[in-house]
Amino acid sequence: MTSIILLSVFGIVNLFAGFAKNKQVLLPLVLVFLAIVFGVNLLDWNNTQTYFSNMLTIDNYAVAFTGIMTLTTLLLLPFSQKYISNNDANLGEYYSLMLFALVGAVMMVGYENLIMLFIGVEIMSIAMYVLAGSDKTSLRSNEAALKYFLMGSFFTGIMLFGIVLIYAATGTFNITEISAAQASALSEGLPDSIFVMGILILVIGISFKISAAPFHFWAPDVYEGTPTLFTAFMSTVVKTAGVAAFYKLMVAAFAASYAAWFPTLVAITVLTLVIGNIGAVIQTSFKRMMAYSSISHAGYMLMALIAFNESSDKSILFYSAAYSSASIAAFGVLKLVQDQRRSHLYEAFNGLGKTNPLLAFTMTVSMLSLGGIPLTAGFFGKFFVFSAVLANPDMLWLVVLAVVLAAVGIYYYLRVVIAMYMQPAANYDTIRVNSFSSFTLIVLTVLTILLGIAPALVSELL
Amino acid sequence: MITALLLFWPALAALLVLLIKGQGAKKVAFVAALVEFALSLFALSAFDTQSGALQHKLSLPWIESAGISFSIGMDGISLLMVLLTTFLVPLIVLSSYKHEYKNPNVFYALVLFMQTGLIGVFVAMDAFLFYFMWEVALIPIYFIAAVWGGANRIRVTFKFFVYTIFGSLFMLAAFVYLYLQTPGTHSSDVNAFYQLTLSAESQSWIFWFLFIAFAIKMPVFPFHTWQPDTYTESPAQATMLLSGIMLKMGIYGVLRWLLPVVPYGVSQWDELVLVLAIIGIVYASIIAIRQRDLKRLVAYSSIAHVGLIAAGIFTLNEQGLQGGVIQMLSHGINVVGLFFIIDIIFSRTNTREITSLGGITQNAKMLSIFFMVLLLGSVGLPLTNGFVGEFLLLSGVFQYQAGFGAVAGLTIILAAVYMLRMFQGVMFGTKSEATENFTDLTFNEKAVLIPLVVMVFWIGLFPNTFLSISEPAVNNLLSIINR
Known part of the structure; x- marks a missing residue:
């Protein structure tokens, strides 16, 4: 709770600090803010409290996800240094918008009321629409913002429609009361088509937010057009918040109607896995590949969701942590490469192993982690997800499908590794990397490997 | 610890x-x-x-x-x-x-x-x-x-x-x-x-x-x-x-x-695995005979040898398993030796084509001897390490089904064909342009090959040193499989 207030206040402070002549102070300022939020957030551990007359519950689930999202943002921001050197006038606003998006994300993992979920989604999304278009002179960035905004508001409308239908059927927005209402309805054996309709429409709305297929069409274009720093934010924090909110919704509100939504979610999961992985194979741009890869990872997280048992939440938590640390490192390297080589195609990475061993190594570890190879966090992410799903032996086919697609994943993740180590450097210069970015990359790599050796650090939290 | x-x-x-x-x-x-x-x-x-x-x-x-x-x-x-x-x-x-x-x-x-x-x-x-x-x-x-x-x-x-x-x-x-x-x-x-x-x-x-x-x-x-x-x-x-x-x-x-x-799973499919393994033995051996590149030849011979090991361990009898274990050691030693010799030849002549080599024995006596020993070990001549493993494996396969054993036994004949054909083409005959100034082994190269050759004979002459180490474990494994 304190973290929401602090984030809002810090966001406003940052906005005003943006007027400062010396842009150098902005980054340290926002990093300190995030560190404070991270620390304060931890104080709520094992201390479940409800706020605003049952609108918001900060329990361990919320604290854990808030922690991961704050840390993700914290580790992402060091890569924004180029903006400072360009003396971009709007830097303060960008930082503020990210903090505001984080406010929305925290609401999405702690909501107790569907209205709060809606507000959280909106706060986060509106900030993201602006950030997507923050490269004002780039046509692609403008296109991304417009596309994201139009599609996003459309699906927000759909979400609201679902919420209203649920309200019509149960007479409440509170998820605990919804759960109770449907349980009593089911005990009387009443099939309530309005209620089921509401669930499915709400599912569609949230699926859009986590770019699950078949509601993913916006993702590749938006990811590609958005400035890389904010793409990274979009594919980590926004996705984590979306999946966490999704799972909470299904468990806390709709657990009793499991049979009604389960087939739909299985279909969404399968489509997401297939489209994400197959789509990534045919890309020539690394950044677009990462967009499809983020779709496929949404699929793996949805697998943990549809497993729907006691290990689902920790699987999702661990998977988000593993996925975020690897993605940020990958996007960080991409940003450094892109800033200098003006390209986000695979070829831009040629010879990086020779010119910048650190960047190449970090990228390799991230790719192996995203591919789910042991020694990296991604392996245990997949492991926990597969275990959660296999607890129901009837779902074996889904694991087999995911296994085959994970092998496909290796194919496209390795392409950049091959470009870095095995293709000649084609007279590219060494990429200039400041020491702060290098330090962050090392931290991220250590984190990825640490979670790959001692996964209990995160998986035992919930 | x-x-x-x-x-x-x-x-x-x-x-x-x-x-x-x-x-x-x-x-x-x-x-x-x-x-x-x-x-x-x-x-x-x-x-x-x-x-x-x-x-x-x-x-x-x-x-x-x-x-x-x-x-x-x-x-x-x-x-x-x-x-x-x-x-x-x-x-x-x-x-x-x-x-x-x-x-x-x-x-x-x-x-x-x-x-x-x-x-x-x-x-x-x-x-x-x-x-x-x-x-x-x-x-x-x-x-x-x-x-x-x-x-x-x-x-x-x-x-x-x-x-x-x-x-x-x-x-x-x-x-x-x-x-x-x-x-x-x-x-x-x-x-x-x-x-x-x-x-x-x-x-x-x-x-x-x-x-x-x-x-x-x-x-x-x-x-x-x-x-x-x-x-x-x-x-x-x-x-x-x-x-x-x-x-x-x-x-x-x-x-x-x-x-x-999964012992029951194995008992449902062991016959198919043996058939696959034996097809692999014959198929890879025949392809090996046709190879002109030394490295490819040894690569295919490796598929054939591994096929026999796979066939042996899926027979689930003591001979087959023990043979598999000892043949893993022998194959490891022989194949590393052979690839090293190919590397030596390649680094001096810049070619691995059998047809462009020849007459190396005339310049490199030591190399010829080491090559011959490793090669015969690979073929499975008695007194060498390959014999012990192949004998046990084949007797395991024979116990399982005599027909399989007969076909798998082809491996010995076929191995002799491709290995000796390789040796003949590379080492005997007239010198080629590439092998004109071939020099014999250096000290480092001997230091690698001598331990390997010693092991070829050690396993070939005293296999019990190794078999006795694995025997209790293999029996333990069999008792678990047959539980």
Whole structure:
């Protein structure tokens, strides 16, 4: 709770600090803010409290996800240094918008009321629409913002429609009361088509937010057009918040109607896995590949969701942590490469192993982690997800499908590794990397490997 | 404790080697590998060879709430595999002395790091630790082959990597399933897996999930298509690591994690596996006869030999299993020796084509002798190591079904054909342009070949030294399979 207030206040402070002549102070300022939020957030551990007359519950689930999202943002921001050197006038606003998006994300993992979920989604999304278009002179960035905004508001409308239908059927927005209402309805054996309709429409709305297929069409274009720093934010924090909110919704509100939504979610999961992985194979741009890869990872997280048992939440938590640390490192390297080589195609990475061993190594570890190879966090992410799903032996086919697609994943993740180590450097210069970015990359790599050796650090939290 | 030391020493040494600039890295790597060999000899001296139980055990909690532990230990089979690894790695490092690889510190660090993975596979007594180590061994060899390999290396090693990952992900799925079947809070310990009683139906598909992973690694026909290209395109040392040690991971995996875990699954499919293995023997041998590239020839001969090992261990009798174990050692020694000799020839003549070589005996007497011994060991002539393994394996297959044995026995004849044809073409006849100024072995080269040749005769003349180590473990394994 304190973290929401602090984030809002810090966001406003940052906005005003943006007027400062010396842009150098902005980054340290926002990093300190995030560190404070991270620390304060931890104080709520094992201390479940409800706020605003049952609108918001900060329990361990919320604290854990808030922690991961704050840390993700914290580790992402060091890569924004180029903006400072360009003396971009709007830097303060960008930082503020990210903090505001984080406010929305925290609401999405702690909501107790569907209205709060809606507000959280909106706060986060509106900030993201602006950030997507923050490269004002780039046509692609403008296109991304417009596309994201139009599609996003459309699906927000759909979400609201679902919420209203649920309200019509149960007479409440509170998820605990919804759960109770449907349980009593089911005990009387009443099939309530309005209620089921509401669930499915709400599912569609949230699926859009986590770019699950078949509601993913916006993702590749938006990811590609958005400035890389904010793409990274979009594919980590926004996705984590979306999946966490999704799972909470299904468990806390709709657990009793499991049979009604389960087939739909299985279909969404399968489509997401297939489209994400197959789509990534045919890309020539690394950044677009990462967009499809983020779709496929949404699929793996949805697998943990549809497993729907006691290990689902920790699987999702661990998977988000593993996925975020690897993605940020990958996007960080991409940003450094892109800033200098003006390209986000695979070829831009040629010879990086020779010119910048650190960047190449970090990228390799991230790719192996995203591919789910042991020694990296991604392996245990997949492991926990597969275990959660296999607890129901009837779902074996889904694991087999995911296994085959994970092998496909290796194919496209390795392409950049091959470009870095095995293709000649084609007279590219060494990429200039400041020491702060290098330090962050090392931290991220250590984190990825640490979670790959001692996964209990995160998986035992919930 | 000694097992943990064996496991982590190469990884630590790898970090050390990484820090050394220039060609000094190979010296440090060699010393580190020798230390590792000494450690394994110490483990052997403290090993009770009468017992089939796990020894030198160590078990630490890893993911405690999930019942996954860092559990390592050795029985006779593991110990022999560990000894094979620690014996071969220093020789492989030494064999690279004449090469000036670029970034030698990274190259040798990767070799040592891979050794940790290999040892880990052989000593892991927890399913997930096994899987973990299985992939840890793969990553370094991929980079060694893909960065320091030949012209087609990128495409070829890519296929190799994706192929093996594809197989091993199925293994992971099977392990997760088995783990969830263990009672209580679940455990992935090897003994917990052995105690499972699963329906014949689920054993049947688990068998395939595990078998695909192991069969790709060995490789067994028809999962072998990655192998000849990868062996040919990899640098010599990577080929030695792949063929000498890494393929034993697949066979060891079958012994430890397939046969005892799903015995009913095995009894449903063993005949098919034997048929595949025997097809592989004949098929690969015939292709080997037609090869003109030395490395490809030995690569195909390796498929044939591994086919016989696979056939032998799936007979599930003592001869077959013991033969499989001893043949793993023999094959490792012979194939590393042969690939090293091919490397020597290639580095002096710049060709591996049989037709452009010839007459090397006239200049290089020592090389000819060593080559002949290793080659005869590979063919399986009595008094050499190959004879012991092939005899036991074939007698195992004969016991299983005489017809299979008869066809599998072709391997001896066919091996003699392609091996002697190779020797004839390369070593005898008139000198060619390439072999005109061929020089005999250097000191370093002898230092690699002499230990290998000694082992060829040691295993050939006194196989009991090794068979007695694995016998209690094999019997223990059989009693679990026939429970």
